[in-house]
Amino acid sequence: MPPPMMVDLSTLNFDQPLHNIDEIRQVNPQRGDMEHLTAIVHIDPPTHLVVGYKDITDKEFWCAGHMPGFPLMPGVIMCEAIAQLAGFYARKHKLLAGAFVGFGGMNEVRFRAPVFPNCRLVLIARVTALKPNRRAEFDFQGLVDGKMVISGNMIGVPIDAVFTNADERA
DSSP, rough: OOOOSSSSSGGGOTTTBOHHHHHHHHOOOOOGGGOOOOOEEEEEETTTTTEEEEEOOOTTTTTTTTTSSSSSOOOHHHHHHHHHHHHHHHHHHHHHHHEEEEEEEEEEEEOOSOOSEEEEEEEEHHHHHHHHBBBEEEEEEETTTEEEEEEEEEEEEEEOOSSSHHHHHH
16 A cells, blocks of 8 residues: 655646756756656755656657567666655755765665656655755655655765766756
């Protein structure tokens, strides 16, 4: 049985994101095929809740090779999308130090339904434990058309990086 929904999605305005892809790029370092976050639609700092989405097209790099003729979004890419949402929140709200937020671990991850191209994967994350500048724990959920497709919890940790070229971070 899936966990209770963290937020009532019908109360959110997906037509007017708070942060678009260009604003996400100012915070998150991922680029090109590794960008798995399209927009942020809701942030509630008092409860440390963030909601965003990834619009999945039939042009994703994994479509040709992950089940040819029947492309499925790989679970690891769903996890990466959620990590990018959590990382955006942690960096934007200065919860963690470092150049960016990396995976510290994932627990209780459940893939509840397949995700196909040409859909919107809605991502939800909430901080459940925080050691400022050192570690943030998040519960997360992912939904397609209101149906939960992934849930679990993860740990985000700060990662320091020295970028050798300004374009690598921009």
